[in-house]
Amino acid sequence: MNVTPLTSPLSPEAFLDRTRYPVDEWEISEKQFDESDLGRSESIFTTGNGYLGMRGNHEEGHEHQEHGTFINGLHETFPILHAEQAYGFAQVGQTIVNAPDAKTIRLYVDDEPLSLRDSELLHYDRTLNFTEGTLKRSLIWMTPSGKKVLVQSERMVSFAERHLAVLTFTVTMLEGNAPIAISCQLLNRQDGKDEYGVFNKKDDLEFDPRKTNSFTDRVLQPQIFWQDGPRSMLSYRVARSGMTVAVGADHYVESEADVVERSSIDGDIAKHVFRLQATEGQSVTVTKVVSYHSSPSVPARELVDRCRRTLDRVETEGVSLQFDKQREWLSEYWERSDVTVEGNPAVQQAIRWNLFQLAQASARAEGHGIPAKGLTGSGYSGHYFWDTEIYVLPYLTYTSPRFARNALRFRYNMLPAARRRAVDLNERGALFPWRTISGEEASAYYAAGTAQFHIDADITYALAKYVSATNDDEFLAREGVDVVVETARMWTDLGFWRHSGDETFHIHGVTGPDEYTTVVNDNLFTNVMARFNLEYAVNTVRRLAATRPEEYAQMANRLNLDENEVLEWSHAARSMNIPFDEHLGIHPQDAHFLEREVWDLENTPASMRPLLLHYHPLVIYRFQVLKQADVVLAMLLQGEYFTEEQKLANFEYYDPITTGDSTLSAVVQSIIAAEVGYHELALHYFHNALFVDLADLHNNTSDGVHVASTGGTWSALVFGFGGMKDHRGHISFDPRLPKSWTKLSFKMTIRGTRLRITVTQDSIEFEVEDGDSVSVSVRGQSVTLTSAAPVTVALDGQGPRRSGAPSARDLRDNRRADGTLITQSVPHL
C-alpha cells in the first residue's frame, strides 16, 4: 500500500481570521464588519428554532447578500419546465418562500441613516451566544457631525415558543444631542420593495445546480392586514401552493425622552416609526415582539388570531421571561447534548456552533422535515433530503429523542404521497421522494434524484435506530411499522432474481449516495441498505406478531400483508447480491464500477474542482471518481457486515478517488479513517467538516449552513473518535482518539438513561447522569453502568495506527482478479 504523507494540516485556530472571529468556547463573535463575505456571516449568525429561522441579516436591511426569513414548510409551487419531457418526471416544483421580514429596524440620527457600509463605526461587535440563544450586536457610530451613538440590538428566536421571536434595539447618545428616529418594519421581501429597491437580485446567468430558483410573479398575496396601536399584522396567501402565513408584531418603547410614534401599513409593509429628541446620555429602547403562524390551508384570518394570542400571552408574561425561558431551554439542551474536547478551545467553539445549528434546524420542526440548509438560507430550495435520516437523526436519537421522533413522524405522514410516487415508478409499496417539502417528489433530474431509491432504506434505518435507542415500540407498532412494511415492499418489487446455482437478488438502475456515478446495477450501498430494510421488516413484523398480536392483526389488515410476502422479504434479504472483488479484496461500488477508467485526481487542477461545476455529467459518470464514498458509508451504517480487512481495503481503495465535492463526504471518511487506523487523516477530515461553514470551505455557505455536516461532526466525534457502535441495539465502544487530543467527553441517552462518556488516551469512563442502568461493551468486554458510580475501563491504546493517507493506487495496484489493468487519466481539457 502506497501512502501519501498528510500535508501539514491547518491548525483549528487557523481556519478563521482570529482577530475578526476570536475563540470563545460558548459563543461566536464577529469583531469587524466585512461586506465582502456577507453571505457567509448571514448564514453563520442565523437565529432559529427549527420552525422559524431569521438569517443573520443586519437590522438596517441595506448591506446584504440574501435577505431571509424562513418558516419550515412554507413553500410555493411551480410547474417544472422540462427541457425534454418524459413519462413520470416530477411536474411540480416546490421552493421555500421568503416569509415577511420582521428583522428590519432602521436608525436615523440627525435624519441621516445608519449604514454599515458608509457610516464611521468606532466599534463593531456581533455575537451569537450558545447558552443565551441570542444574537447581539453593538456598534458605536460617529456621525458626520461628530456625535457618538451607541447602537445595541438583540435578536432571539424562541426555542420555548416556536411562533415567537423577540428583537430589541437600543440607541444611546454617547456624545452630543440629536433627533433620533427608529423605523421598525414588517416587510414582504418575497415580492415587495424597501427603501433600497428590489432585494435578492440574483444573476440569472450564474450556474450552480445547488442554488434555488426565483419567481417573477407575485408569490405572497396580501390578505388581512391592520394596525392597532403598537401592534401590526400582515397576512398572505401563497399564490400557487395555497398556503397561508401571518406575522404580527407588538412594539414596546422605553426612554427617558418623549417618544412620538407614527405607524403606517399596506399589504407589503407595516411600519412603526419612533421619534425623539435625545440629549447626551439618553437612550431609547424599542422591543419588537413578533409572532409567525403558517398553515397549508387554514384561512389567513385564523392565523391572524393565532398570532394575536401569542402576542397577548407575551404581553401578559413580559418580555424578559421569554429570554429566561430561552436560557433554561438551552441549559437543558447542553446538559444532554454537549461534547467537549479538552484543551482545544478553537475546536470546542466550532463543535458547539455545529451542535447549536442542529438545535436551530430541528428542535421545533414538529410536523415538518429538517431542510438541507435548516432555516439559514434558501439553498436547495428549502428541500428535505435523506441527509436528515443519515446525518442528523443519529445525533437527535441519542441526545434529543423527542426531536428524532418528530422527524420520523413527519416521514410517516408522507406515506400517502410516497405510495403515489411508487405507482408513478411502477413499484409496489412506497417510494419516498428524493427531495421535497410537501411530500411530493420535486426532483427533476432523476439520475441524481429519483434513482436514489436508497432513501427508502435510509428512513427505515433511522427509524430502527430510534426504536432501538428508545424502546419506543408504541410508535413502531402504531405508525412506524407502516413505513417499514411499505419500504420493504418497494425493494422486493424493484429487484429481480437471477438463478445460477444459488438464487441471487439484484437491484438494477439505481443511484447510490455518490452522485458521480448514476443509474448503476447492484450499487453496494443500496443493496446493503435494502438488505437491512428487508431484514428489519421481517424482524419487526415477527416481533409485532409475538408481542402485540392485536396491533399486528390491525396492521396486517391495514396493509394487506400476508406471510408469503414476509417470506419473500426474508428470501430476498438472504439472497441479496453484494458485489465483492476477490482479487482486490474490496467491495466494488456497483457491479461494474471497477471496469471504469480511473480519474487521475492528483493531476486534476484545483481550478477544475468541484468536478460537477466543470465537467458534463457524462464525463464524470464514465470514471472511477467519487463525490462521496458509498462503500465507506455502507461500512459505517452496516459495519457488522464487513470484516476489519475489508474495511481497511475498501477505505484505502476509495479514499484516494473520493473528491469530497459533497459536504456529506468528510464526516464519513473521518469516521472510517479512525476505525481503520488513519487517526490523523480522520482528524484532518473532521476539521474539514467542523469548519466547512465557519471557514466557508466549499464557497457556498452563503446559501445556508450545511446541516448534514453539522450532524456529521457529532457522528465523527462519537462514532469516529469515540468509537461508539450500535449494532442491532448492542452499544459498544472502541475509541480512536487522535494523538493530539487528551480528552473527549460526550453525552448520550440510551433507552432513557443519560450517560456522560469520557475518552482519554488510556481509558474510557462512563457516568450515569440520569436514569437507571444500561449495558454496553468496550472492545468486547461487557460493562454494566448504573447511577451508583462511574465506571472506568482501561484502554490499551487507540487501535491500530497508520500514518499519512492512502494514495491513489498506481496501475499495478489497479490490476483486477482477471488480470485486467485499466488506464488512469484526466479528461482532456
Place this chain on the structure above:
Amino acid sequence: MNVTPLTSPLSPEAFLDRTRYPVDEWEISEKQFDESDLGRSESIFTTGNGYLGMRGNHEEGHEHQEHGTFINGLHETFPILHAEQAYGFAQVGQTIVNAPDAKTIRLYVDDEPLSLRDSELLHYDRTLNFTEGTLKRSLIWMTPSGKKVLVQSERMVSFAERHLAVLTFTVTMLEGNAPIAISCQLLNRQDGKDEYGVFNKKDDLEFDPRKTNSFTDRVLQPQIFWQDGPRSMLSYRVARSGMTVAVGADHYVESEADVVERSSIDGDIAKHVFRLQATEGQSVTVTKVVSYHSSPSVPARELVDRCRRTLDRVETEGVSLQFDKQREWLSEYWERSDVTVEGNPAVQQAIRWNLFQLAQASARAEGHGIPAKGLTGSGYSGHYFWDTEIYVLPYLTYTSPRFARNALRFRYNMLPAARRRAVDLNERGALFPWRTISGEEASAYYAAGTAQFHIDADITYALAKYVSATNDDEFLAREGVDVVVETARMWTDLGFWRHSGDETFHIHGVTGPDEYTTVVNDNLFTNVMARFNLEYAVNTVRRLAATRPEEYAQMANRLNLDENEVLEWSHAARSMNIPFDEHLGIHPQDAHFLEREVWDLENTPASMRPLLLHYHPLVIYRFQVLKQADVVLAMLLQGEYFTEEQKLANFEYYDPITTGDSTLSAVVQSIIAAEVGYHELALHYFHNALFVDLADLHNNTSDGVHVASTGGTWSALVFGFGGMKDHRGHISFDPRLPKSWTKLSFKMTIRGTRLRITVTQDSIEFEVEDGDSVSVSVRGQSVTLTSAAPVTVALDGQGPRRSGAPSARDLRDNRRADGTLITQSVPHL
C-alpha cells in the same frame, strides 16, 4: 428456437380505407373530407422541395390541426429552462418557425364563406400527383340557396426553383348566378390572428416528448412590408435567433366577368380580395405566385429584393412554364429513382408516395439538413438527427448523389460548432450535436441525446458510402477528410484502454440508437461503428498521402495531424472491444445488457404501448427491452463483420424483445429478417414501415411524415428484398423476394453508371441505362455490366426460408454461459 406464427398480416390494400383513398400507382387521392383526422392528411398531402414546405392545409384555413409553412433552417432560439441544471447541458433551444402562410385563399359566394365543415359538398377530391408534383383539390359546393359552385385549386412547390410556389384557385358557377369574392392572403400564423382567431392552440398539459414546444412571445417581428398593384411583400426578423425571412406574392386573375380588386396590408397580413358578379357558367381563376427567401443574417431589405427577382422572372417566363419544369424535374427524378413491385398496385402507390416524400424532404435542402419530419410538420421542432445519414442518405447516395453531397457538405459546415461541443464534453476532435438546426447542440436530455456519440460515426459512415458510390475523391480530399479526422479523434479520446494479456479498447457511458437503454458501457453498435470510423480515417489519410500528397500536407497542417495519431486510431480500431456471449452465440447490446431482467412484452397490455408514454425512463432502462434493435442495425451497416450464424442468432434473440416503438425500427428489422430467412416477417415489417404514415400506424403522423422511415422503405426494398450490399465499395446482390412478389425492379447509380436491376423468383437482371460499365457480384459470382446488353443471372431460390417469427426465449433459453437464469416480468401496474 421457438417460433411464433405470424398473425395473418394485413394486406396492403387493407391499410387504408380504399373508398376514401383509392389505389393509384402514381398519385394519392382523398375522396372524402374527414375532420377527425385532419392532422394525418395535412402531413400526407404536404407539398415541398426540401427548402420550402407547405403542409396540406386547406385553402380556407379554418378546419385544421396545425397550420404549417416551413423553410428549412428558419428557426427561433430560446433559453432551455432545465428543471435542474448541470455543467455542459445545452442552454439554447432551437425550434422551426411557422413561416408566413401563403396557402390561404378564402371563397365567399353570396357573401357566405365556403367552409369544409359546414358547407354542403356534392363532390370532394384532393390529389397529390407524383409526376406532376402538384396538389389539386376539386369541390362542388351546393350553397344554402341551392346554387352549385365548382371550386378547383392547385398548389405546387417548385423543385426547379426552390424559392417558388404557385397556387391557383378557380371558381365556376355551375348553377345559378352569384357575387363571388376570393380573398388571397399572406399571413403571419406564428404570431398573428386570422378571421377565426388564434391558430395552433395546443393543449399545454398534453404530454408527448416527440412534439415541439410553443412560444408565448412574438417570434416574427415585422420589417419591411408593402403592396404594389398585384404584388404584396411581407418580411420579418426572428426575435431571438436574428434570422430573416421575406415572402412576396404576385396575383394574376382571369375571368370573363369584370373583377374588382382591393388590397390591404399590415405587418402580419397582406390581402388581395377579388370580387365579381358571376353568372352561370362563368368562372374566375386567381393565380398566386409566391416566393420565399430566408437568411441567417442578411437584412430583410435584401431578402425582399430577392423575392422581387424571383417574382419578376416568373412574370417574364409565365406560370405554365413553371408547371412544365416541375414535370420535367420529376420525370428525371423517377428515371433514376423509381422502384416497382409487379402486380401489387397498393404497395406500388405507397412506395412512390414514400419516394416522393424523400424528394420533398431533401431535393433542394442545399445548405441545410434534412429534418426528421422533412418540411411536413413541426414534430421534433424541425431538428436534424442522425436519421439523415443512416436512413435517408443511402437512398440519395445511390439515386441522387448530388443531394447526398449537399447533405454531407451541410455537416462539414457544422464542424466548428461540433468542435465546440467536443470541448464542452472534454473530448478532442468534433462531436456532432444529437439534434440541431443551427449546428449547436439542442438536446436537453443527455441520456437519449448527447450520450448518442455514435452520430459521429454515422456521419462518417454516410460520407464513406457516398465517396465509394461516386468516387468523389475531390470532395473527400478538400472537405470530407476534416470530418473523418475530427470524428476519429473524438473516439480515441472518448474511449480508454484495458490491459489484460491483449489490450482492448473500451467506450463507456454512451447511448446507442436504442433509447430504451441509455448511458451504457461498450454498446455494440457504437463500438462497431467507432471501429469503422477509425479504420476509415486511417485508410483515408493513408490514401490521401499516397494519391494527393499536396492536399494531404495541407490537411495534416490544417488539422495538426501526425503519424502517431493515425497509428493510435489503427491500434484502437484493431483492439476495439466487441461484446460477444459465447453461450448464446449472440452479441450483447452492451457489456452488461444480458444481466438485465427481461421485459415480458407478450404479457404487456397494448394500452401500455408505446412504453415511453407509459413508464418512467428508470423503469424501462432496467430491462432487456428495445425501442429499436441496435445490434440488428449494426449487422446492416457493418454486415461484413458478422457471420451468418451470428446474424441469425442475434436477430432471433433481439427481435422478440424489440417493441418497434421507434419508426426507425421496422425497416431495419425487415432487412435483416430477409437476410436471415424470415422473408414473410420481413414483408410484415416492410408493410409496417411503408404505411406508417399513410395509415398513421404510430398515431403521430399529424406531427409530420417520418422521413427516416420513408428512406428506410427504400433500403428495405433494395438492401432487404434486393439483397444489395456495398461492403467497402464492393457491390453484391443476394436477393430475398417474398413468396408473393413476382418481380421487384429498382434503379441505382454506381460511380456514374445507372443500372436498372430486376429481381424475380429465379433470376436477377441488370441493365445499364446510362454510363459505362460497373462490376458487381451475385452470390459470389462476379458480373461485369456494360451498356452493350442486359445481363441476367439465374438464382437458385431466395436464400434460406424460415416460417413465422422468432418468439421470446423462455427462461430456459435465457440461461447464459455462466449458467445464469434471469427472471422475466412486466413492471407492476
